[in-house]
Amino acid sequence: MTAYAREFKRMAARYTSDLRHRGLIQRALKGYETKRDEYKGRYQNWSEARQAASEIKWEAINHLDRHLAEFITKIEARGTRVFVAGTGAQARDYIVGVAKQNRVRSIIKSKSMTAEEIGLNEALEHAGCTVFESDLGEFIVQLRREKPYHLVFPAMHLTRDEISRLFHDELGSEPTDSPEELTMIARRVMRKNYCAADMGISGANFAVAETGMISITENEGNARLSTSLPKIHIALVGIEKIVPRLEDLALFLPMLATAGAGQPLTCYNTLYGGPRQPGECDGPEQFHVVLLDNRRTELLADPEQRDALHCIRCGACLNVCPIFRNVGGHAYGTTYQGPIGSVITPHLRGLQDWKHLSASSSLCGACTEACPVGIDLHHHLLQNRRNAARERPSLSEKILYAGFVFIMRHPVLYRLSTRLAPVFFPLHRLVKGTFFDPLRAWTQTRDLPVPARQSFHAYWNDKMSNRKARHGGN
Amino acid sequence: MAATDQRNEVFARIREALRVPAPHRHAAPAHDAAPAPNDGPPASDAFRAWLPAVGPSLNDQLVMFAFNCNQLRTELRTLASLDEAAAQLALLARENNWRQIASHRHPLVLPLAEKLALPTLLTDDGYAIPDLERCHAAITGCDALVAQTGSILVSSGSAGGRALSVLPPHHVVIAQRSQLVPDLAAALALARERYAPNWPSFLSFITGPSRTGDIERILVLGAHGPKQLTVLIVP
Numbered sequence A: 001m002t003a004y005a006r007e008f009k010r011m012a013a014r015y016t017s018d019l020r021h022r023g024l025i026q027r028a029l030k031g032y033e034t035k036r037d038e039y040k041g042r043y044q045n046w047s048e049a050r051q052a053a054s055e056i057k058w059e060a061i062n063h064l065d066r067h068l069a070e071f072i073t074k075i076e077a078r079g080t081r082v083f084v085a086g087t088g089a090q091a092r093d094y095i096v097g098v099a100k101q102n103r104v105r106s107i108i109k110s111k112s113m114t115a116e117e118i119g120l121n122e123a124l125e126h127a128g129c130t131v132f133e134s135d136l137g138e139f140i141v142q143l144r145r146e147k148p149y150h151l152v153f154p155a156m157h158l159t160r161d162e163i164s165r166l167f168h169d170e171l172g173s174e175p176t177d178s179p180e181e182l183t184m185i186a187r188r189v190m191r192k193n194y195c196a197a198d199m200g201i202s203g204a205n206f207a208v209a210e211t212g213m214i215s216i217t218e219n220e221g222n223a224r225l226s227t228s229l230p231k232i233h234i235a236l237v238g239i240e241k242i243v244p245r246l247e248d249l250a251l252f253l254p255m256l257a258t259a260g261a262g263q264p265l266t267c268y269n270t271l272y273g274g275p276r277q278p279g280e281c282d283g284p285e286q287f288h289v290v291l292l293d294n295r296r297t298e299l300l301a302d303p304e305q306r307d308a309l310h311c312i313r314c315g316a317c318l319n320v321c322p323i324f325r326n327v328g329g330h331a332y333g334t335t336y337q338g339p340i341g342s343v344i345t346p347h348l349r350g351l352q353d354w355k356h357l358s359a360s361s362s363l364c365g366a367c368t369e370a371c372p373v374g375i376d377l378h379h380h381l382l383q384n385r386r387n388a389a390r391e392r393p394s395l396s397e398k399i400l401y402a403g404f405v406f407i408m409r410h411p412v413l414y415r416l417s418t419r420l421a422p423v424f425f426p427l428h429r430l431v432k433g434t435f436f437d438p439l440r441a442w443t444q445t446r447d448l449p450v451p452a453r454q455s456f457h458a459y460w461n462d463k464m465s466n467r468k469a470r471h472g473g474n
Numbered sequence B: 001m002a003a004t005d006q007r008n009e010v011f012a013r014i015r016e017a018l019r020v021p022a023p024h025r026h027a028a029p030a031h032d033a034a035p036a037p038n039d040g041p042p043a044s045d046a047f048r049a050w051l052p053a054v055g056p057s058l059n060d061q062l063v064m065f066a067f068n069c070n071q072l073r074t075e076l077r078t079l080a081s082l083d084e085a086a087a088q089l090a091l092l093a094r095e096n097n098w099r100q101i102a103s104h105r106h107p108l109v110l111p112l113a114e115k116l117a118l119p120t121l122l123t124d125d126g127y128a129i130p131d132l133e134r135c136h137a138a139i140t141g142c143d144a145l146v147a148q149t150g151s152i153l154v155s156s157g158s159a160g161g162r163a164l165s166v167l168p169p170h171h172v173v174i175a176q177r178s179q180l181v182p183d184l185a186a187a188l189a190l191a192r193e194r195y196a197p198n199w200p201s202f203l204s205f206i207t208g209p210s211r212t213g214d215i216e217r218i219l220v221l222g223a224h225g226p227k228q229l230t231v232l233i234v235p
């Protein structure tokens, strides 16, 4: 077992036994489900909308070279500087370079999981910049020096009391138990930062090829402020965010909101097509779009799992996942949590190190059912397991199965084993789950089925001979 | 040292990766109107059959827009004349105790904003951020209102830049009845007709006042953007 797998097991055990934490997550997600179902119900046909979304993303990803080239040409034509980064390090270097060139000190950032993926904040802080996360949830986890708990709801694991104490300790605010007041405290702090920031950094939810625009979805207005007031705006965009046409957003924007957050539409859906244009009264002087590969092309090269790049990061699969709901977002140790994280992390960070996430699934298929772009998530988990086993077969499993086959092929041995099972079973009980138990990985948390006192064979033979005896007696 | 662009390498990797085609995962759809696999992605007017239904008449759409505004906590006032709109604005100014406002040169909006006779910052020729931050309200125009979602489409041109509609705590939109469109697809088509290929650098669908659910998933209005959003519809 790798160190990552051991850490995952340790954290998962800790979180699943924390009933308070589990209660919190279940409650938060209950409300989401009700709302999501209500708004899904307003669609005339959700399943066909979902299929259309999947087809559009299929087209975008399977002709990615063409669409990406068009996106770059169109957005550059309006004065945007596009940088294509092969790795996270190249993207970081470029962004740090722009910051240094422009003597940037203070940076306001709106939520971006892609920035998390490449450790952008650390790199910028290392270069002497101060980075303020402006999304309320991100702001809270940044103050706690924690990673986001969930793709979409970064601070869903915290109660208002914990947040109040945090604000009191870090910002010197008065304790309060009102979410509204807590939000206003963050608002006041952040207002100053928007006005003073030299640079704004954002992610993007979609990149429209045809018109050369990025689209950002948010509820708070923090991304709009971060991209309006500072003189420089940098958007970090994964290459898979492409959609071919502007009108495709008429489908994706409502579906993203409904599937991900149980909203009919997110509060602000904004398109940015360049820096401030002639005749416009505000907006940044410089607009940079950093397009990030960072091993996405490896996922692209696997036709079987290519559709994992269709993901619009709505978070629906996390919300419904029984594993996520019990182990929580921090146990995964990945940037992307939940089913989609378990599918793509092996591609982004190495199969052998991260295969354990694909094994931590009940394969119930709730994720596949919830995904608005119809990614076959639970089958991808199975494929990861298969690929991992193919790449590095396990000797003990091989021996186990060879032994099983041998016994099954030899009736004498089979009969002997059914006889011996009731004898060994009580002996096994004595060591069950302990160090001396060869099956402990399995039996620590599970019971073996009690062996029947009589095999079906024996039962049948008995029954038949009894019957004969009865008939013979008449 | 500046990082060097990896354009060629990344494109080469993409082309290499795409040499093996991926299967279309979805079986043929049950419905005739839906696209068959391999037919290319569906056209945007096909979306209408699947998204929430919008009534055909202007009146249906007004009712739907009003319903959505109510759910989103957008204040909506439908007014019979420009004079009524001016009176409504004056009422809002009194109720919310506006002492300075911001607006922009817009043929429909500016005359109404001027009737308030309050110190008014116009963003058209540039402005200092702290001055705009101090304003109690922003009065802007828009490109379209969307019945299906209760959204307002704004752009750099129609709403006085990027910040005017998001920095002050109260955003008031003045729109004409004729600006109401049924759905997002229609709003995007309208924007295309109006702007392409000289697109503004900023276009935004505003759907209700700024909000967050980041603390215990409890809804709070006015996270970073406006706490209040008012739409005045004039004939």
Ligand code: SF4
Binding pocket: A310, A311, A312, A313, A314, A315, A316, A317, A318, A340, A367, A370, A371, A372, A373, A374, A375, A377
């Ligand atoms: S895999 Fe599907 S459900 Fe999960 S985050 Fe991505 S789009 Fe949403």
